[in-house]
Amino acid sequence: MRIVYLDEPTYLPEVWRRRFAGLGDFEVFRDRPDRRTAAARLSGADAAIVEWTHLDAELLAGVDRLRYLTLVTSSFDSVDLAAARERGITVAHCPDYSCQAVAEHTFALLLAVGRRLLPADRAVRRGASHLYPPFLGRQLSGLTLGVLGTGRIATAVARIAAGFGMQVIGTNRTRTTASGITAVPLEDLLRRSDVLSLHVPLTPATQRILTAERLAMLRPTAVLVNTCRGSLVDQPALARMLADGRLAGAALDDLVDDGAEVLRGLSNVVLSPGIAWYTDAARTANLAEIHHNLTTYLTGRPANVLTTPGG
Numbered sequence: 437m438r439i440v441y442l443d444e445p446t447y448l449p450e451v452w453r454r455r456f457a458g459l460g461d462f463e464v465f466r467d468r469p470d471r472r473t474a475a476a477r478l479s480g481a482d483a484a485i486v487e488w489t490h491l492d493a494e495l496l497a498g499v500d501r502l503r504y505l506t507l508v509t510s511s512f513d514s515v516d517l518a519a520a521r522e523r524g525i526t527v528a529h530c531p532d533y534s535c536q537a538v539a540e541h542t543f544a545l546l547l548a549v550g551r552r553l554l555p556a557d558r559a560v561r562r563g564a565s566h567l568y569p570p571f572l573g574r575q576l577s578g579l580t581l582g583v584l585g586t587g588r589i590a591t592a593v594a595r596i597a598a599g600f601g602m603q604v605i606g607t608n609r610t611r612t613t614a615s616g617i618t619a620v621p622l623e624d625l626l627r628r629s630d631v632l633s634l635h636v637p638l639t640p641a642t643q644r645i646l647t648a649e650r651l652a653m654l655r656p657t658a659v660l661v662n663t664c665r666g667s668l669v670d671q672p673a674l675a676r677m678l679a680d681g682r683l684a685g686a687a688l689d690d691l692v693d694d695g696a697e698v699l700r701g702l703s704n705v706v707l708s709p710g711i712a713w714y715t716d717a718a719r720t721a722n723l724a725e726i727h728h729n730l731t732t733y734l735t736g737r738p739a740n741v742l743t744t745p746g747g
């Protein structure tokens with residue numbers, strides 16, 4: 437069984453490289469390949485670990501031999517699942533490793549916006565002390581947190597929110613209930629949330645799910661937190677609302693190009709570079725989850741499968 441790590445592992449210490457090598461003939465590629473190189477590497481393997489490379493239908497059409505791949509991410513918008521299935525490839529992902537990390541970062545971002553932490557820090561570095569008026573904070577206790585998506589990350593967010601004394605309401609596709617979250621229709625979620633936090637994968641159904649029209653339903657005092665893909669939101673519309681004072685603040689871990697320049701210039705916006713997942717515990721849990729995915733595949737009952745031929 438030849439297994440390749442296709443593209444520049446963010447974190448793969450030697451002890452874990454050896455553990456993966458225990459599963460078969462294992463090769464790690466430390467660069468990010470172009471499309472042709474990626475297809476060639478995948479065609480030379482039975483199973484692959486994929487971190488950065490976008491596997492669209494055209495690239496997958498040039499791949500043979502490969503029977504299995506696991507993404508290192510929980511998101512799966514980087515793979516054309518239907519095309520993979522057609523090529524006879526089982527695709528898995530890692531839905532668990534980063535739930536707590538992302539939930540904690542959600543609050544790091546929310547508190548940074550609500551307590552104006554970045555301008556406050558800059559003020560102290562310029563010599564300020566006990567300077568109150570520009571930094572009136574909004575207490576979280578008693579506020580309503582709305583979560584879009586009620587999966588593992590949203591329930592981790594809800595647990596933390598309960599500790600802050602927040603009420604948690606949420607909406608999902610299937611209108612099912614989740615622990616610690618009161619289910620409400622989407623329109624209620626938008627109208628009632630003091631803080632709206634997004635926890636859904638990017639799929640054709642969620643692309644720009646926060647349209648300009650839906651964003652306009654948010655309270656002008658509300659804060660939007662997005663630790664998911666930027667494409668969930670009509671970003672130019674969001675930027676306009678924040679600039680015009682129709683929305684109090686936003687904290688975003690991922691940006692798309694459209695409207696990004698405006699967002700970067702706003703003081704009621706806090707930005708981070710896709711690091712919600714990136715903690716000491718989560719990066720190790722990520723390796724354990726990838727290893728689990730591979731071992732379960734090798735023993736015939738693959739875990740965390742997104743699509744499987746004939747499945």
Ligand code: DAR
Nearest residue numbers: 446508509510511534713722
């Ligand atoms: N988008 C997040 C973070 C991916 C980070 N890279 C990893 N895990 N090496 C996700 O899990 O989908």
